[in-house]
Amino acid sequence: MSLLVADLTRGAMTEFQEKLREQHEESMHRELEALLVTADKAGAEISRKDFDGFKKLFHRFLQVKGPSVDWAKINRPPEDSIQPYEKIRAKGLPDNITACLNKLAVVKLNGGLGTSMGCKGPKSLISVRNENTFLDLTVQQIEHLNKTFNADVPLVLMNSFNTDEDTKKILQKYKHHRVNIHTFNQSRYPRINKESLLPIAKNMGVNGDNSEAWYPPGHGDIYASFSNSGLLKKLIAEGKEYIFVSNIDNLGATVDLFILHHLMSQPADRRCEFIMEVTDKTRADVKGGTLIQYEDHLRLLEIAQVPKAHVDEFKSVTKFKIFNTNNLWISLPAIKRLQENNNMDLEIIVNPKTLDGGLNVIQLETAVGAAIKSFKNAMGINVPRSRFLPVKTSSDLLLVMSNLYSLEAGSLTMSKKREFPTTPHVKLGSSFTKVQDFLTRFENIPDMLELDHLTVSGDVTFGKNVSLKGTVIIIANHGDRIDIPAGAMLENKIVSGNLRILDH
Numbered sequence: 001m002s003l004l005v006a007d008l009t010r011g012a013m014t015e016f017q018e019k020l021r022e023q024h025e026e027s028m029h030r031e032l033e034a035l036l037v038t039a040d041k042a043g044a045e046i047s048r049k050d051f052d053g054f055k056k057l058f059h060r061f062l063q064v065k066g067p068s069v070d071w072a073k074i075n076r077p078p079e080d081s082i083q084p085y086e087k088i089r090a091k092g093l094p095d096n097i098t099a100c101l102n103k104l105a106v107v108k109l110n111g112g113l114g115t116s117m118g119c120k121g122p123k124s125l126i127s128v129r130n131e132n133t134f135l136d137l138t139v140q141q142i143e144h145l146n147k148t149f150n151a152d153v154p155l156v157l158m159n160s161f162n163t164d165e166d167t168k169k170i171l172q173k174y175k176h177h178r179v180n181i182h183t184f185n186q187s188r189y190p191r192i193n194k195e196s197l198l199p200i201a202k203n204m205g206v207n208g209d210n211s212e213a214w215y216p217p218g219h220g221d222i223y224a225s226f227s228n229s230g231l232l233k234k235l236i237a238e239g240k241e242y243i244f245v246s247n248i249d250n251l252g253a254t255v256d257l258f259i260l261h262h263l264m265s266q267p268a269d270r271r272c273e274f275i276m277e278v279t280d281k282t283r284a285d286v287k288g289g290t291l292i293q294y295e296d297h298l299r300l301l302e303i304a305q306v307p308k309a310h311v312d313e314f315k316s317v318t319k320f321k322i323f324n325t326n327n328l329w330i331s332l333p334a335i336k337r338l339q340e341n342n343n344m345d346l347e348i349i350v351n352p353k354t355l356d357g358g359l360n361v362i363q364l365e366t367a368v369g370a371a372i373k374s375f376k377n378a379m380g381i382n383v384p385r386s387r388f389l390p391v392k393t394s395s396d397l398l399l400v401m402s403n404l405y406s407l408e409a410g411s412l413t414m415s416k417k418r419e420f421p422t423t424p425h426v427k428l429g430s431s432f433t434k435v436q437d438f439l440t441r442f443e444n445i446p447d448m449l450e451l452d453h454l455t456v457s458g459d460v461t462f463g464k465n466v467s468l469k470g471t472v473i474i475i476a477n478h479g480d481r482i483d484i485p486a487g488a489m490l491e492n493k494i495v496s497g498n499l500r501i502l503d504h
Contacts, residue, residue: 021062024197028058031199035190038203047204050187053224057189057217057364061348069301071310075293082278082291082322082380089258091265097257100264101151103241105332106255107226108138108248109368110167111160111186111216117394118434122163124248125170126435128391128400129407134248135170140410141254142179153255154180156231156243160216161188161206184229186216194352194360212355219247219326220346220366227339236332245328245368251400251412252389253327259381263329266377273334274375276300277327277383284425286315288323289369291380297373298380300324304349322380324369325388331375338374346370385423386414394438395426402448418449429457443486450491463488 032051036044094100114123124134132140142155159167164185171181188206190199191213201213222245226232235243242263246253259275266272278291289302306314313319338344346366353361372378389412391397399405404424405412414421432438443464448454450469458476463486470492476482480498484490 024062025059027198028192029055032190035199035201035204038205043204046185047188049228050189053187053221054189054217054364057348057366058192061350061364064348069294069305069307071307073294074301077291077293077298077380081293081298082382085258085381085383088262088381091258091262093257093261094265097261098149098151100257100260101145101149101153101255103239103264104255104260105154105156105235105240105243106138106142107156107158107222107243107245109219109222109245109326110135110157110163110248111219112249113162114435116392117397118436121166122159124163125166128251128397129405129412132407132410134251134391135167137251137407137410137412138248139174139177139179139181142410143177144409144411145255146178152180154182154235154240156235157181157183157248158186158219158222158225159183160186161214162216182231182234184226184231186219186225187221188214189217189364191215191353191355191361191363194362200359200361215363217363218349218351218365219368220370222368223335223339223344223371227335232332232336232339236336240332243330243332245326245330247326247390249392250325250327250388250390252387253325254387254411256383256387259329262381270377271331272377272379273331274372274378275329276369276372276378276380277325277329277387278322278380279325279383279385279388281317281321281323283317285323286317289367290314290320290323291372292320294373298378299373300367300369302347302349302367302370304351305347322382325383326369327383327387328369334375338371343374344371345374386421389423393428394432394435395428397435397438398426398428398442398445399423399448402445404448404451415449424448424451425453426451427455429460431459432456458482460484466490 032055036047036051039047110122110124112123114121114126117123117126119126127133128137138155142153145151145153157167164183168183174181190201192198193200199213201210203210206214244255263272263275276291281288287303289300292299292301303311303314347370349365349367351363351365353363355361389400391400400412404415404418406415428438432441441460442462446462447467451472453471454468455473458478459481460474460476462484465487466484467489469490472490472493474482474484474495477496482495482499
């Protein structure tokens with residue numbers, strides 16, 4: 001009897017949950033329609049497309065509860081599904097690499113702001129080397145390719161509503177460069193109240209009280225927004241077959257001719273539609289997404305999808321040895337096919353946020369690499385660490401501004417003068433977080449060719465022509481200040497206490 005009651009209760013529960021889901025969905029659709037009424041005609045058309053995508057995501061969000069993977073079904077990828085870069089490189093290059101390049105477009109993810117580094121506006125407009133911004137370096141790289149090989153590789157920027165206006169103003173300056181630049185906009189989705197599951201927006205505006213009501217829904221949105229913009233069709237019509245996608249702040253993500261040739265040289269019936277560049281994990285990368293074999297497909301596993309009990313296992317460098325660099329090579333006709341057939345299956349990332357006023361909201365996002373399981377003959381390539389050089393913090397900025405790297409035609413390469421090809425571990429304290437503060441604390445960037453590890457904490461400044469070698473730790477306690485004098489050479493030193501150098 002009790003079993004029957006339990007079954008009936010369970011039945012009633014699922015029926016109740018189903019009703020609740022329907023109610024949430026109806027309320028959401030009503031609210032979205034009410035918001036669209038407040039938009040102008042041109043804006044409403046774009047927002048309607050955005051909201052169609054959001055409704056699909058919201059519908060799936062209501063269906064899925066708990067982690068989206070069954071841990072027991074996770075396997076290591078088969079040996080041949082992740083190829084070493086050396087093997088790809090060993091194939092050499094064809095005589096006519098220009099023909100391959102003419103079938104490629106480069107897409108940079110340019111939706112992020114520089115707020116985490118204390119800068120206003122798009123992150124891509126921060127100066128990173130010799131007054132060059134991320135965007136300058138990208139344009140220089142592609143222009144160099146086009147000139148060297150007499151090719152026509154266009155640059156495509158995926159902007160967000162946060163970065164679009166400022167980016168477009170800057171693009172004027174590249175008019176006379178040999179690179180065609182296109183832009184399209186990521187969708188704009190409504191943040192939803194964690195309790196009511198309804199949008200917090202009062203209208204379609206993005207200013208004032210409403211500025212926190214919207215968000216760009218992660219780079220997984222590239223497929224829908226690229227397709228909606230008409231740019232996907234346009235590039236296919238121009239004979240482009242693949243895009244190389246990467247984050248604009250990854251200075252290691254340059255067009256690799258060997259990977260491009262590998263893609264183009266596959267027989268037509270076994271064409272690889274998706275390549276993910278992965279690289280070996282270090283302790284700094286334990287949170288990065290990794291490739292797994294799951295139900296006969298390669299799949300990207302992100303930390304947000306891992307059940308709590310297995311997070312430590314996920315972070316282990318022994319079980320999951322590689323992580324996703326987010327440098328991806330993707331077939332354009334395949335994107336078109338999957339979008340048209342509605343077959344792009346991306347796991348939802350639920351990103352909880354607390355707004356300035358204390359309101360708890362959630363953002364529903366997706367990741368571009370998660371689509372790997374939807375593409376045919378997808379594979380990973382284990383690339384050298386040099387292809388992953390992201391600038392997320394001022395500590396990263398110090399590395400790329402230093403003599404550890406040399407700059408040529410927009411590309412940064414590790415200096416030949418450094419004996420070990422590994423990047424030093426740099427940790428700068430909170431006094432260095434904002435780029436402006438960071439720049440005032442260095443009269444010029446120290447010589448770091450022989451540095452292994454640098455930790456700086458507290459109120460510390462560096463004079464001209466300082467040289468840092470081995471392991472250097474500089475700690476100014478609260479209320480103290482340390483001025484490293486001009487010309488100082490610190491090798492395997494710990495500096496603490498108070499050291500003031502005053503002009504007299």
